[in-house]
Amino acid sequence: QERFHVEFCLKLPGWGGSTLNKSLSIILLVSVIGSLGALGYAIVTPKPGERFTEFYILGLGGTAQGYPDEFVMDGDKLVLVRYNGDETQQATSDSGRVILGIINHEYETTTYLVKVIVDEEPASIYFDKAKMGEIGPIELNHDEKWEYEIGFAPHHVGDNQKVEFVLYKSEERCFEASAHLWIDVKGQG
Template sequence: MGWKRYWDLLTIIGLSLLLDLLIFYFPESLARKALGLAFVLFFPGYAFITALFPEKKELDNLERLALSFGLSIAIVPLIGLGLNYTPWGIRLLPILVSLTVFNVLFALAAIHRRANAINPWVPWITVERLKEELEWENSSRLDKALTVILIMAIISSIATLGYVITHPKPGEKFTEFYILGPGGKAADYPTELFVGENGTMIIGIVNHEHRNVTYYVQIWRMNLTWNSATNTTLIYEMYPMPGWFNVTLPSVPVNIEGNWTPQFETNYTFSINRPGKWQVWFLLFKDKPPELPPAPPDGNYAETDAKNLILEAINGTIQSLKLNIEVRP
């Protein structure tokens, strides 16, 4: 029979290596997703069970099929658990290499075992063999109907699973909003300044909303206190800071494997012309900024409805950032 004696195991080796190429060169292809399903849910268990039981008499076809799926579901998490305790971790490349090596090694072991078997099991799928396996001729009409329903249910389940995997539900939608010190790190913020002295920081935004978003950033200088007795925030002064801006950003995927990279960052330089302890609030709005009341004569919005923006930011309704700054004379 030559190579035909090992066609199933050679196919597993070839398809495992083909999947590696598809992932690196055609990562978004439908073939990669369909083949990846078999690579994870069938190949490991099939190669393993075939290496353990090469003789035809040891297991029948249905048992081999069921064990191939069942063992694959058990083997893959165990490989992932082992990788978790290695320097490589549970990432795409280590998992891909580990499963490929597992499939190839056990497929080669199965080839060797089958070559030395007295009555080796070699899968040949024909209508006659399926009828014999299912005892079709001796089955009642009810058994035949139940068998057909079972086969249709299995095919439907596989098709549904394939659809779910190839059409994954979008992940959580969110926006990264952050401020950094002038050196690009979460440190050395300008928290102590003299009157009129410039302070510099970096404002950053990353869009993970699965759509294009126009962001509006408002910056306010605040003087407020927290009244613990009444559980309320008292705002005494609220002035707009210069440098409000907007930017439209496309959505970018969350990268959990590589190093984090910024999408949008801008330098922000400011100064405060009055001494005291101030809070600078950065408010982020999506698609449309809120309407503000007319500017008061002295520029203090504390007695207007604009103060509700800060109250909502404190309650977490509006995405915001805060920086405490002490300004000395």
């Protein structure tokens, strides 16, 4: 029985040359395929971007205004807090309040600690219905956000007191970032 069949004869130009030409052609082909493979791998598995932590303070309205800027003390007790120097935005309180925010962009779970320093002295922090010297540990996954209202109080009367919110990274207490605002503290009367 005779079957129908087709034969193809493929001739590559220059393939009939020397063994050296054939070897170089194979090496070039393998190099191109390897380069395409490496490029594909680089595209599929990109390197992480810049590693950093966002650290910020906001006013009580959740914006970059409405910060406490004037405190009134009676002796060593805080009796009044004004926000943005506005007589209508004031509160009888034991602390000035801000919103503190941290966003982890470190591409790994990171632990943070926050302290507040007023006029170069550590200050008590009012957070989660408690008075404490620091907030932490705060453990955040990559791209996780931590944003809460906290309070602080000055220690003494005086103008132009710097309030520093200091962020430490990890439990080794390595300085990471700080944010600050300026306050005036008046005596009552």
